[in-house]
Amino acid sequence: AQSVTQLGSHVSVSEGALVLLRCNYSSSVPPYLFWYVQYPNQGLQLLLKYTSAATLVKGINGFEAEFKKSETSFHLTKPSAHMSDAAEYFCAVRYSGGYQKVTFGTGTKLQVIP
Amino acid sequence: GAVVSQHPSWVICKSGTSVKIECRSLDFQATTMFWYRQFPKQSLMLMATSNEGSKATYEQGVEKDKFLINHASLTLSTLTVTSAHPEDSSFYICSAQQTSGSSYEQYFGPGTRLTVT
Numbered sequence: 001a002q003s004v005t006q007l008g009s010h011v012s013v014s015e016g017a018l019v020l021l022r023c024n025y026s027s028s029v030p031p032y033l034f035w036y037v038q039y040p041n042q043g044l045q046l047l048l049k050y051t052s053a054a055t056l057v058k059g060i061n062g063f064e065a066e067f068k069k070s071e072t073s074f075h076l077t078k079p080s081a082h083m084s085d086a087a088e089y090f091c092a093v094r095y096s097g098g099y100q101k102v103t104f105g106t107g108t109k110l111q112v113i114p
Numbered sequence: 115g116a117v118v119s120q121h122p123s124w125v126i127c128k129s130g131t132s133v134k135i136e137c138r139s140l141d142f143q144a145t146t147m148f149w150y151r152q153f154p155k156q157s158l159m160l161m162a163t164s165n166e167g168s169k170a171t172y173e174q175g176v177e178k179d180k181f182l183i184n185h186a187s188l189t190l191s192t193l194t195v196t197s198a199h200p201e202d203s204s205f206y207i208c209s210a211q212q213t214s215g216s217s218y219e220q221y222f223g224p225g226t227r228l229t230v231t
Binding site for chain 1: 156158205220221222223224225
């Protein structure tokens with residue numbers, strides 16, 4: 001079975017501060033891992049994905065995530081938060097290869113304080 | 115590229131009526147589409163996997179007779195909520211999987227807000 005755990009349903013950071021959103025995964029086989037962002041009343045937008053290539057993955061809007069197998073983690077970071085980063089962020093996992101369903105974490109709402 | 119649309123973006127219906135939601139892949143072919151449901155302040159829960167030309171695979175606990183899924187073409191899947199009730203009010207999101215080459219990327223639609231009165 002596959003699952004992801006997002007620590008912290010709400011995270012608040014000051015504008016310009018480091019953003020760190022935590023995600024730990026559980027998978028019996030090498031996983032594909034994703035981070036999505038969702039703005040209110042909108043669908044999901046892919047920020048970045050890990051597909052067994054480079055462990056440090058760079059995404060859009062200055063976000064990046066590092067796959068750490070030893071820690072089963074895939075934390076999302078951004079050096080400097082911007083007001084427009086305020087949104088809901090979802091970590092997701094699916095088995096590599098073929099079409100497989102994606103399992104989402106419970107989400108982390110990011111608040112950016114001016 | 116890789117745009118997925120949903121129609122309508124929001125709908126209000128009366129209890130007991132049926133509502134159809136369309137999911138279209140605009141610039142690619144998708145043999146597989148997924149339907150998710152999202153309650154307020156919660157994560158996405160997969161309802162069913164839709165494969166073009168065959169029956170959908172429903173997740174445990176999802177009523178297949180209530181949530182009818184049709185995937186008649188490589189660019190269109192529909193979800194029909196039959197005999198809707200207020201507890202069916204939710205945000206429904208579809209995704210389409212691009213299967214060209216070795217990519218299995220999923221692209222999400224903008225969602226449909228359903229309110230049943």
